[in-house]
Amino acid sequence: MRIAIDAMGGDNAPRELVQGAVDAAQRDASIHIVLVGDEAKIRPFLPSPAPENISLHPATQTVAMNEPPSSALRKKTDSAVAVATRLHKEGAVDACLSAGNTGAASAFALFTLGRIEGIDRPAIATIFPTAKHPLVLLDSGANVDCRPRHLADFAIMGAAYAPVIHSIIPGERSGVARGEMPRVGLLSIGEEEGKGNDLTKAAFPLVKAGATLGHYTFFGNVEGRDIGKGTIDVIVCDGFPGNIAVKLAESYVWMFNMLLRDAFKSSLRAKIGALLLAPALRAMKARLDHKAWGGAVLLGVNGTCIICHGSADAYAVAGAIRVAKESVHTDVTGKIRTAIAARPPLETLENVPVS
Secondary structure, rough: OOEEEEEEOOOOOOOHHHHHHHHHHHHOOOEEEEEOOOHHHHHOOOOOOOOOOOEEOOOOOOOOOOHHOOOOOHHOOOOOOHHHHHHHHHHOOEEEOOOOOHHHHHHHHEEEEEEEEOOOOEEEEEEOOOOOOOEEEOOOOOOOOOOOHHHHHHHHHHHHHHHHHHHHOOOOOOOHOOOOOOOEEEEOOOOOOOOOHHHHHHHHHHHHHHHHHOEEEEEEEEEEHHHHHHHOOOOEEEEEHHHHHHHHHHHHHHHHHHHHHHHHHOOHHHHHHHHHHHHHHHHHHHHHHHHHOOOEEEEEOOEEEEEEEOOOOOHHHHHHHHHHHHHHHOOOOHHHHHHHHHHHHHHHHHOOOOO
C-alpha cells in the first residue's frame, strides 16, 4: 500500500512529517510512504540509510496555512498537497495525507478526486474517544452551512467508517466491532424529536428514513453531554458545531492533564500517589490522546484523503498513516459508494421535506 504525504504542510513541516513517516515505515513493511515536497528540505531529516519503503517525489510550491483555498487552487498547482492528491488520482498511491491548510487540502481533494456520485458535500470525520469505545463525529469543519440532506449523507458515510476506528483506538469494543449496525445520533439541544434549530428538525426524518436501508440504526437526537458516554457510534451535525465540539473536547483533555500535573506536584504525598498511579494514568492518557489516531478522513470524495492537525508531531503523523491504511484496507470509499447508490432519491421519501 502506497501513501503520499504532503511533507511541506503544517506548523512542524517537514521535520515532524518526515519523522512520523519514518516511524510508520519502520514499524510496517507493508506500506510505502511517498514524501512529496522540496527534496533539499526533506533529506536532512531522513536517516541514513533511509528505509527502503520511503521515497521522495518533487513539488516546488507550498500552501501557506492562512492562504485562501481558492487562491491555492489557482496558483499552487505544484504544491506538495496538490501533487500528493494528483498522485492519488492517477493511481500512483492509494491515499494522501496533509497536515497543512485544511481548506486547501479539502479543496484539492474535492476538485482532483471528485465527489462520490450522490454526495453533495464531503465531510471531515473525526474520531472521538469515549468512556466505552471510540465514535466518529462528522462534519467537524468542512461545511458550516449544511442543508438537511447533507446530514442524511453524513449518516451513511459515518456508518461506513465506524467499523474502521476500532482497529485504531484501544478501549472496549462496541457492537460495531462484532458486526452489528452502527448507532447514529443527530446532535441537537434536546433528545426529543422536535428539539433543535431548523436544520436539525428538518434533518431528523431524513436521517431516520436512511436507517431503513439497513446500514445503521437511528438513535435519535443526542446532546453534547452524550458524546463521551459511548452509547452511540456516529454523531452527525453541521460543521460549525462539530468543529466547536472537537476543539472543546481537546481543550478539556489538555486542561485535565494540566490539573493532574499540578495536583501531583503539590506535595510529597501527592508525588508518591502519582508514582503508584502512573500505570493507570498512562493507560488513561493513551485513551484520551487524539495524537494516537492523528488525522481525520475526508469522507465523500473518490479516494482516501487524511487531514491532520497543523500542529501534528511525528507520533500524530504515524497515527494518521495508520488511519489511512485501515481506511484503504477496509474500502470505506467503496462502502459509501455502494450505500449511496442503493438509497432511493431523497425526494421520493414520503412526508420527508428535502431542501
